[in-house]
Each structure stands twice: as C-alpha cells, then as structure tokens.
Amino acid sequence: MFSKIRNLFLIVFLFFFFHTSVFSQKSGITQKPSESFKDTVRLREVIISGKKGDENISSVNMGVEKLSITAIKKMPALMGEVDIIKAIQLLPGVQASSEGSSGFSVRGGSPDQNLILLDNTTVYNPSHMMGFFSIFNNDVISSLELYKGDIPIKHGGRLSSLLDVQTKENMPDCFSGSGGLGLISSRLMLEGPIGENTFWLVSGRRSYADLFLKLSSDESINSAILYFYDLNFKISHKLSNRDRLSLNAYYGKDAFGAKPGDFKYGNGTLSLAWSHIFSDKLYSKFSLNATSYDYGMATHLEGMQMSWEADMLDLMFRADFSQSLSDAVNLNYGFTSTWHRINPGLVVSSMMENDYDVENTFALQNSLYLGNEQKITDALAVKYGLRWTVFQNLDSGKIQHTYNTFEPRTGLVYKLNDNSSVKANYAHNVQFIQLANNSASGSPMDIWFSASPNVKPQQVNMFSVGYFRNLKNNMFETSAEIYYKDLKNVIDFADHAQLLLNKELEGEIRTGTGKAYGLELMVRKNTGRLTGFANYTLSRSERTIPEINNGKTYLAPYDKTHVFNIVMNYEISPKINVSANWVFATGNPTTYPTGRMEILGEYFPIYSGRNEYRMPNYDRLDLSLNFIPKPNSKKRWKGEWNFSLYNAYGRKNPWIISYKQEDGNPPTAEMLYLFSVVPSVTYNFKF
Numbered sequence: 001m002f003s004k005i006r007n008l009f010l011i012v013f014l015f016f017f018f019h020t021s022v023f024s025q026k027s028g029i030t031q032k033p034s035e036s037f038k039d040t041v042r043l044r045e046v047i048i049s050g051k052k053g054d055e056n057i058s059s060v061n062m063g064v065e066k067l068s069i070t071a072i073k074k075m076p077a078l079m080g081e082v083d084i085i086k087a088i089q090l091l092p093g094v095q096a097s098s099e100g101s102s103g104f105s106v107r108g109g110s111p112d113q114n115l116i117l118l119d120n121t122t123v124y125n126p127s128h129m130m131g132f133f134s135i136f137n138n139d140v141i142s143s144l145e146l147y148k149g150d151i152p153i154k155h156g157g158r159l160s161s162l163l164d165v166q167t168k169e170n171m172p173d174c175f176s177g178s179g180g181l182g183l184i185s186s187r188l189m190l191e192g193p194i195g196e197n198t199f200w201l202v203s204g205r206r207s208y209a210d211l212f213l214k215l216s217s218d219e220s221i222n223s224a225i226l227y228f229y230d231l232n233f234k235i236s237h238k239l240s241n242r243d244r245l246s247l248n249a250y251y252g253k254d255a256f257g258a259k260p261g262d263f264k265y266g267n268g269t270l271s272l273a274w275s276h277i278f279s280d281k282l283y284s285k286f287s288l289n290a291t292s293y294d295y296g297m298a299t300h301l302e303g304m305q306m307s308w309e310a311d312m313l314d315l316m317f318r319a320d321f322s323q324s325l326s327d328a329v330n331l332n333y334g335f336t337s338t339w340h341r342i343n344p345g346l347v348v349s350s351m352m353e354n355d356y357d358v359e360n361t362f363a364l365q366n367s368l369y370l371g372n373e374q375k376i377t378d379a380l381a382v383k384y385g386l387r388w389t390v391f392q393n394l395d396s397g398k399i400q401h402t403y404n405t406f407e408p409r410t411g412l413v414y415k416l417n418d419n420s421s422v423k424a425n426y427a428h429n430v431q432f433i434q435l436a437n438n439s440a441s442g443s444p445m446d447i448w449f450s451a452s453p454n455v456k457p458q459q460v461n462m463f464s465v466g467y468f469r470n471l472k473n474n475m476f477e478t479s480a481e482i483y484y485k486d487l488k489n490v491i492d493f494a495d496h497a498q499l500l501l502n503k504e505l506e507g508e509i510r511t512g513t514g515k516a517y518g519l520e521l522m523v524r525k526n527t528g529r530l531t532g533f534a535n536y537t538l539s540r541s542e543r544t545i546p547e548i549n550n551g552k553t554y555l556a557p558y559d560k561t562h563v564f565n566i567v568m569n570y571e572i573s574p575k576i577n578v579s580a581n582w583v584f585a586t587g588n589p590t591t592y593p594t595g596r597m598e599i600l601g602e603y604f605p606i607y608s609g610r611n612e613y614r615m616p617n618y619d620r621l622d623l624s625l626n627f628i629p630k631p632n633s634k635k636r637w638k639g640e641w642n643f644s645l646y647n648a649y650g651r652k653n654p655w656i657i658s659y660k661q662e663d664g665n666p667p668t669a670e671m672l673y674l675f676s677v678v679p680s681v682t683y684n685f686k687f
Contacts, residue, residue: 062464079184084165088163092520092536100675114161119273120273121269146164147162150425158431199235233248249268250270268290289317296309314338328375389406390403393451481519486515493508536564538561543555579623587614593608593659637686638686643681
C-alpha cells in the first residue's frame with residue numbers, strides 16, 4: 001500500500017505544481033512520472049572567524065569538505081528550497097542515493113553508513129517530502145563539515161562519513177529575522193538578544209501543497225494529505241566569562257496520503273550543552289542529547305481499521321575535552337554513553353484478534369577516546385588517536401551480549417613548500433546500528449537494527465593518500481586523493497527478503513566482505529567574480545557474500561564508475577548573479593530479468609546475477625539567477641529573488657525500472673522518472 005500511496009502523490013504533486021512532462025512509449029521502455037569545528041565560547045567582544053587561506057594545505061585533516069552557507073544559497077534550488085544535502089552531493093566522492101533524494105553515498109558506502117549530526121545530536125532520517133528536501137533550514141545553519149572516512153576521533157559508530165551541522169552561535173546585536181516565500185513552502189527565522197548575556201533563535205518552515213490540492217474538483221485529490229513542517233529553537237546564555245549554557249531543539253513532521261490510507265514520519269532532537277574554560281589551555285564541553293525518529297501508517301476502509309506505528313530513541317551523555325600541552329601538542333579526549341531503543345513496529349487492526357507487535361530491542365554503547373595532534377617540524381604534523389567502544393545488547397535491563405572494539409586512527413601532513421603538501425591517513429571504523437533496506441530508492445519506513453549475538457558489527461579499514469596544491473595566492477585550490485576501503489561483516493539481504501514487521505529479521509541477513517577504492521580530483525576557485533568548483537571521481541565498490549550471487553563478487557548498490565560535477569557562480573553586477581550546476585554519473589547497478597520459464601501455463605522471470613547490469617547514465621543541468629533589487633539599501637528590510645531551473649534540458653533520468661508481463665506476452669520494461677524541467681521562484685528576505 002505504501003508504494004501505491006507514494007506513486008499516487010508523486011504524480012499529483014509533480015503534475016499540479018512543477019509542470020513535469022509526462023511521456024509514454026510502448027516500444028521497449030515505457031516512461032512515466034512516479035512518484036569539526038572547535039567549540040568556542042563567545043565573550044563580550046565580537047569574534048569573526050574563518051578558515052585560513054591555506055588551510056587545505058597545512059591542516060592534517062584529509063577528505064574534509066566545507067561549503068559556506070552563502071555559497072549554498074546561491075546554488076540552483078529544487079522546487080525553490082536550497083538544500084545543504086543537495087549541495088554536498090556535488091562534492092567529490094559523494095553521490096545522491098537516488099534522484100531527488102536527501103540520502104547520499106560516500107565513497108561507495110550506503111546512506112546509513114553516514115553519521116549525521118545536528119548540534120552534536122544524531123539525525124536518523126534527514127529528509128522531508130520523501131527525500132526531496134532535507135530537514136536543515138539554511139537560515140539557522142552557521143557551518144557544515146563533511147568528513148569522508150577521516151572522522152574526528154571524538155565521533156564513531158559509522159563506516160563512511162560524518163556530516164557535522166551546527167546552528168548559529170553568534171549573538172545578534174538586535175532583534176532580526178530572515179525567511180523566504182516559495183512555490184512549495186515558506187520559512188521564517190527570528191532571533192534576538194535578552195540583555196547582554198543571552199540570545200534566542202526560533203525558526204519554522206511549512207509546505208502548502210495540500211492547500212492547493214483542495215482547489216481540485218476531483219475528490220480523490222482534494223482530500224489528499226501532503227505537507228511537511230519543522231521547527232528550530234535555540235537559547236544560549238553566558239553564565240560567566242568561562243561558562244556558557246545552550247539549549248538546542250528541532251522537531252519536524254511529514255504527512256501524506258489519500259483514501260483509504262495515510263502515512264507520517266518525523267524527527268526530533270534535543271541538546272543541552274555546558275561549555276567551560278578551565279584555563280587558557282584546557283577547554284571542556286558536557287552535553288545531554290536526545291534524538292527520536294518515528295513513523296506510522298493507517299488505513300481507513302469500511303469495516304476495517306488498521307494502524308502501524310514504529311519509532312526509535314537515543315539518549316546520550318558526552319564529555320569532550322581539548323587541552324593544549326604546548327604549541328606543538330594538542331590533546332582531545334573524552335567519553336560518550338548512549339542508550340538505544342528500537343521499536344520495529346506495532347500493528348493494530350480491527351481484523352485481528354490480537355495486536356501484532358515486533359519486540360523492541362535495547363542496547364548500551366559506551367566509548368572512550370584519546371587523540372593528539374602534534375607538530376613535529378615546520379613542515380611535518382601528525383595526528384593519532386584511539387577509540388574504545390563497548391556495545392552491549394540488553395534484555396529486560398540485563399546485559400545479554402557484549403562487543404569490545406578498538407578504532408585506531410592516524411594521519412600526517414608534509415608541506416612540500418608554502419603552496420603544496422602531501423597527506424596520508426588511516427582509519428578503522430566500526431558500525432553497530434544499520435538500516436534494513438533492499439532498495440536503492442529507500443523509504444521512510446526502512447527500519448534500523450543493531451548488532452547482536454548473531455549479527456557482528458560492520459568494520460572498515462580505510463587508507464587514503466592525497467596531494468594538495470594552491471595557486472595564485474590561494475585563489476585556486478587543487479587536490480588529488482586516492483583511497484582504499486577494506487570492509488568486514490558487510491551486511492546485505494537475501495533475494496526477495498521480507499524486512500518490514502519481520503520478527504525473524506536476522507534470518508534475512510547475509511554477511512561477507514567488501515572493498516571500495518577510487519580517485520578524486522578537485523579544483524576550486526575561491527575569489528573573483530567567477531567562483532565555484534569542478535571535480536571528477538573514478539571509483540568502484542563491490543561485495544563478496546557466500547549466500548548471495550552464488551558467492552561471486554558483485555557491485556555494491558551505490559557503485560558509480562564515473563562522476564563529474566561542475567558548480568559555477570558568476571556575479572554579473574551587485575544586483576545580479578547567476579549559477580549553474582552540471583552533473584554526470586554512471587548509472588546505478590541493477591538486476592534485470594534475462595529470461596523466463598513456463599510452468600503450467602504461467603511464466604516466471606529468470607534474473608541475472610546480483611547487480612550485473614546498470615541503469616542508463618545520469619546527467620542534469622541546473623540554472624539559477626539571484627536578483628537583489630537594492631543591494632546598497634540602508635533600510636533594515638532587504639529582499640532578493642531566486643529563479644531556478646532544475647534539469648534545464650529536460651533529461652529523463654531513471655528512478656526505478658520495473659518489468660511487467662501480461663497475458664503471456666513478452667515482458668516489457670517501464671522506466672519511472674521523477675522530473676523533467678522544474679522551474680521555481682523564491683523571494684528571500686532579512687530584516
């Protein structure tokens with residue numbers, strides 16, 4: 001039922017609001033629309049921070065990508081919503097998991113192998129509207145960093161990457177705000193001081209496609225549900241010149257559906273943090289964090305009522321310390337303790353005598369870490385550290401099973417001269433909680449499950465080496481990185497696995513080994529009227545699991561051989577700037593039927609090996625124009641217009657390819673695509 005609801009509302013949504021072209025062909029393929037920054041304590045002085053011009057050369061960190069919020073806001077927007085996750089999908093080694101999705105793959109890994117943090121609190125599903133938008137509101141975000149494998153020592157629990165998103169920290173001088181009005185959604189952010197030591201921030205977004213649906217004369221459309229909303233709240237108080245207390249909260253909800261059913265899901269995060277300066281050499285931060293993710297589905301038929309609800313909850317305490325022993329030695333150490341609860345689902349139906357309840361799972365995860373970044377000479381700097389994690393499955397409050405793991409990480413940078421350097425890195429990462437998903441397109445109903453006595457935690461050893469060079473006084477940044485990932489206990493699922501509401505889910509799990517390797521090339525222009533970047537990734541990701549594909553090695557679902565990205569912004573005048581993105585990627589691996597057999601007059605498909613074929617290649621051009629009517633206005637109210645064209649030349653990129661066979665005729669393929677040309681306009685303002 002979920003897939004029918006999704007497809008119905010993708011059709012309605014795209015047809016009424018985005019003028020998506022619909023084409024249908026019967027020859028061969030039928031096409032139709034478907035559905036780590038260091039913490040700082042702010043004193044009275046105004047602190048202006050920014051990265052050093054040669055940070056990419058001198059920093060020991062490797063595989064770290066940063067994008068400014070200002071640059072992101074100038075990029076072309078899908079449906080009028082500029083999105084930080086859509087932006088990072090343009091970076092080398094990062095690809096969207098599917099068309100229009102907020103899920104992303106880093107260096108061949110699956111989306112659940114990415115640790116996503118909002119103010120140091122885990123986010124399990126960063127998407128709105130089935131992935132078309134992310135939960136991150138640009139108006140409240142101050143910074144973001146993406147670590148591709150070289151995850152800071154204080155974080156763990158994922159194999160591929162860390163996306164660290166932080167909300168605003170700077171205290172405004174007076175009451176102010178910003179927001180935007182778009183075709184699909186609008187947003188508003190307000191902030192201001194309370195006295196000299198406290199500031200607050202509140203923001204909200206809501207889509208209103210459902211309001212336009214009510215204008216339709218078709219009852220099946222005007223009764224439809226289709227919206228999302230989210231809220232951010234922050235209050236920060238300076239207790240003293242050495243202490244700051246802050247409270248960060250987020251809550252978001254999505255709902256969509258039609259007769260006879262509806263679906264909803266939502267995220268919530270809460271963080272209470274106390275920052276304390278012991279001395280000019282010792283800094284600390286203590287925090288209590290909570291995160292929740294829930295989803296539910298209901299059907300309303302005459303004579304039958306059914307509801308399904310599932311959720312998960314994390315409670316975490318962490319203590320982080322940063323200590324400088326000398327100009328050359330800087331220690332980071334601390335510990336975290338996390339309690340996990342996963343409720344896979346409770347089904348209540350008027351047709352069942354008893355409720356169907358999949359048992360909750362509980363786990364406790366404790367970690368200690370110690371790391372050091374040390375300058376050996378003027379040219380050579382190193383970092384090294386170790387995480388120790390104890391993961392325990394709980395049953396009725398008692399420890400059922402325990403895993404002890406160690407995660408060593410090390411790296412170095414050697415400056416060849418003032419303009420170039422070489423870097424090397426090794427990281428061992430372990431993941432204890434993962435997503436049960438046997439589709440690359442994903443859905444909010446995919447469930448998380450933990451390591452157990454029968455499911456070992458996934459592990460990766462990752463090696464990377466890179467050359468970095470800046471040109472023309474840091475105007476241009478260039479880099480070349482190669483990486484190799486050796487994976488153990490990689491998880492996949494049996495063919496035609498039943499994942500949802502399965503009390504015996506572990507019986508569908510298959511484990512083995514994997515590897516991923518690649519080359520990433522990047523050039524970025526930082527200054528001048530023309531800015532932007534271009535990158536190319538050559539990569540391969542594969543798995544070997546004895547019970548899958550007859551034990552033969554096969555491509556991972558997110559393997560893409562070639563990926564090109566070009567992002568450019570040109571300032572025509574203080575009033576007008578234009579931007580363009582162009583993307584090309586090898587098609588995702590897929591499994592096709594290669595024959596059929598007849599049994600008693602019925603035909604059954606015979607499929608190829610796992611991921612033996614590929615979908616057609618993907619390419620797309622996006623354009624945008626930002627117009628600021630009065631760039632030098634002294635008035636408090638300032639506005640600008642953003643006009644965007646997503647998929648400007650109307651490329652019909654495949655989203656799902658399925659096969660149908662009717663009345664004994666040869667099978668026909670259907671390619672479902674989401675977007676043709678999608679225009680949008682947004683009015684942004686601040687005061």
